[in-house]
Amino acid sequence: MAKMKxxxxxxxxxxxxxxxxxxxxMCFGPLEVKYNYNEIKKTISRKKIEEGPHSMWRYIDLLPxxxxxxxxxxxxxxxxxxxxxxxxxxxLDELYIKNDTVNHPTLSFKDRVVAVALTRARELGFETVAxxxxxxxxxxxxxxxxxxxxxCYVFIPGDLEAAKVLGNLIYRPNVVEVEGNYDDVNRLCSxxxxxxxxxxxxxxxxxxxxxxxKTLAFETVEQLGWRTPDQVxxxxxxxxxxxxxxxGLNEMQALGLVDSVRTRINGAQAxxxxxxxxxxxxxxxxxxxxxxxxxxxxxxxxxxxxGYYALKATAExxxxxxxxxxxxxxxxxxxxxxxxxxxxxxxxxxxxxxxxKLIKQGIIKKNDVTVAYITGNGLKTQEAVIDAVGRPVRxxxxxxxxxxxxxxxxxxxxxx
Amino acid sequence: MPSLRFHIRFPExxxxxxxxxxxxxxxxxxxxxxxxxxxxxxxxxxVELTGETAEIERAVAGLRKKGVLxxxxxxxxxx
Numbered sequence: 251m252a253k254m255k256x257x258x259x260x261x262x263x264x265x266x267x268x269x270x271x272x273x274x275x276m277c278f279g280p281l282e283v284k285y286n287y288n289e290i291k292k293t294i295s296r297k298k299i300e301e302g303p304h305s306m307w308r309y310i311d312l313l314p315x316x317x318x319x320x321x322x323x324x325x326x327x328x329x330x331x332x333x334x335x336x337x338x339x340x341x342l343d344e345l346y347i348k349n350d351t352v353n354h355p356t357l358s359f360k361d362r363v364v365a366v367a368l369t370r371a372r373e374l375g376f377e378t379v380a381x382x383x384x385x386x387x388x389x390x391x392x393x394x395x396x397x398x399x400x401x402c403y404v405f406i407p408g409d410l411e412a413a414k415v416l417g418n419l420i421y422r423p424n425v426v427e428v429e430g431n432y433d434d435v436n437r438l439c440s441x442x443x444x445x446x447x448x449x450x451x452x453x454x455x456x457x458x459x460x461x462x463x464k465t466l467a468f469e470t471v472e473q474l475g476w477r478t479p480d481q482v483x484x485x486x487x488x489x490x491x492x493x494x495x496x497x498g499l500n501e502m503q504a505l506g507l508v509d510s511v512r513t514r515i516n517g518a519q520a521x522x523x524x525x526x527x528x529x530x531x532x533x534x535x536x537x538x539x540x541x542x543x544x545x546x547x548x549x550x551x552x553x554x555x556x557g558y559y560a561l562k563a564t565a566e567x568x569x570x571x572x573x574x575x576x577x578x579x580x581x582x583x584x585x586x587x588x589x590x591x592x593x594x595x596x597x598x599x600x601x602x603x604x605x606x607k608l609i610k611q612g613i614i615k616k617n618d619v620t621v622a623y624i625t626g627n628g629l630k631t632q633e634a635v636i637d638a639v640g641r642p643v644r645x646x647x648x649x650x651x652x653x654x655x656x657x658x659x660x661x662x663x664x665x666x
Numbered sequence: 667m668p669s670l671r672f673h674i675r676f677p678e679x680x681x682x683x684x685x686x687x688x689x690x691x692x693x694x695x696x697x698x699x700x701x702x703x704x705x706x707x708x709x710x711x712x713v714e715l716t717g718e719t720a721e722i723e724r725a726v727a728g729l730r731k732k733g734v735l736x737x738x739x740x741x742x743x744x745x
Contacts, residue, residue: 261701272740273671273739273740276700277700277712278671278700278701278712278714278739279701360745381745382743382744382745383744383745384744384745385745386745387745405744407744432744433737435744436737436738436742436743436744437737437738439743439744440738440739440740440743441670443743444670444671450743452745453740453743456740487745488742488745536703536708536710538708539675539735539737539741551742551744551745552742553737553741553742554741554742555740555741555742555743
């Protein structure tokens with residue numbers, strides 16, 4: 251029996267075949283993958299996983315792929331860094347950074363979801379893949395498509411800064427600049443995905459694409475020595491990552507890979523785009539769309555597809571949500587870099603900033619085993635910190651100038 | 667006949683207005699509400715509009731003109 255049972259509507263429960271569809275024909279609710287857990291349980295084990303490849307594909311039994319992984323073979327299994335310095339600074343005994351700044355090949359967690367999406371798209375017979383993106387997603391889709399020899403189309407708003415496009419053009423995808431703003435390109439891509447036979451990774455392939463995020467939960471548990479953490483802090487854009495981390499942890503329990511899940515799932519957003527965190531704070535079970543205005547561009551989704559489900563997952567896990575200002579985002583980036591040597595993009599600053607807030611509020615406690623998800627590399631958003639990192643010390647090309655500047659003593663040490 | 671699916675959100679001051687009825691009369695389209703949640707202060711609907719593509723686009727523009735927010739059924743897909 252196949253490990254994938256069906257696509258199932260998250261609202262009405264109606265089941266569909268595992269094709270390139272993403273919306274329930276009955277109620278228009280979103281579809282997600284339903285697995286034959288009884289079948290998977292017969293073969294999966296900690297030992298089998300540990301003997302698997304050093305990539306996220308060691309969890310292939312829980313990913314929506316029928317055959318072998320054919321795209322993105324090196325994605326995932328990124329370091330779980332024991333953050334002793336940051337932990338000591340923030341007052342936590344056991345803090346870990348799940349470091350997706352070094353994910354392969356494009357240095358963000360998107361490499362996980364795109365590897366799954368393109369592998370599945372190929373299985374479904376697609377030769378052309380597409381996405382609508384202003385950043386990390388386009389990067390990852392273009393790179394994976396190049397390596398896989400697939401046709402690739404990236405749709406961007408016509409008012410996007412040129413620098414944002416350059417990172418994609420190197421992979422030679424077809425970059426389509428739509429005359430209009432974010433909302434225009436958003437609507438157009440939805441319509442194209444509905445009308446043409448392309449694999450839009452985060453539209454008609456979304457049920458498969460989103461499942462790739464679960465690997466962050468699986469790796470967390472394995473790298474902690476088959477333990478679930480007490481607390482996690484997850485950045486939120488569409489809210490999908492948070493819901494899939496919760497799903498992944500519960501799957502591990504259902505399959506007997508861990509005894510219990512007591513993890514509190516905490517969500518992080520930037521104040522300038524916090525539709526989900528604001529709903530949580532105000533006790534609403536629905537969110538109000540916003541026009542994003544934040545330096546955390548990779549989280550700037552004002553009308554998040556999984557916002558409702560993120561609220562639900564946080565509530566089920568007894569977690570919390572919070573938001574930080576742009577200044578706090580920059581402080582978070584600097585703090586992580588200066589304590590752990592990890593340079594995160596702005597989303598990482600959001601995560602660290604909210605982690606800090608939740609500790610101050612007593613929501614995350616000193617002895618809680620805590621994991622913070624750092625989902626993208628700081629080299630991608632250097633403009634966000636350019637005015638906050640100081641200037642080099644300038645000296646003349648002489649020993650005298652050097653020693654005068656640093657007040658260096660004869661033994662080579664610095665005079666205080 | 668083409669059909670397109672939309673998520674429509676009503677601000678508080680528009681909740682009492684029969685906007686879906688009006689749009690079905692003002693444009694040559696068929697409206698089909700599939701899921702909805704309408705409360706005192708907010709409301710949304712998932713709706714299918716069927717008709718010629720250009721007429722659907724005119725109807726969407728008409729909905730926006732009436733002050734409701736119209737998004738694709740997937741909400742934001744630009745990531």
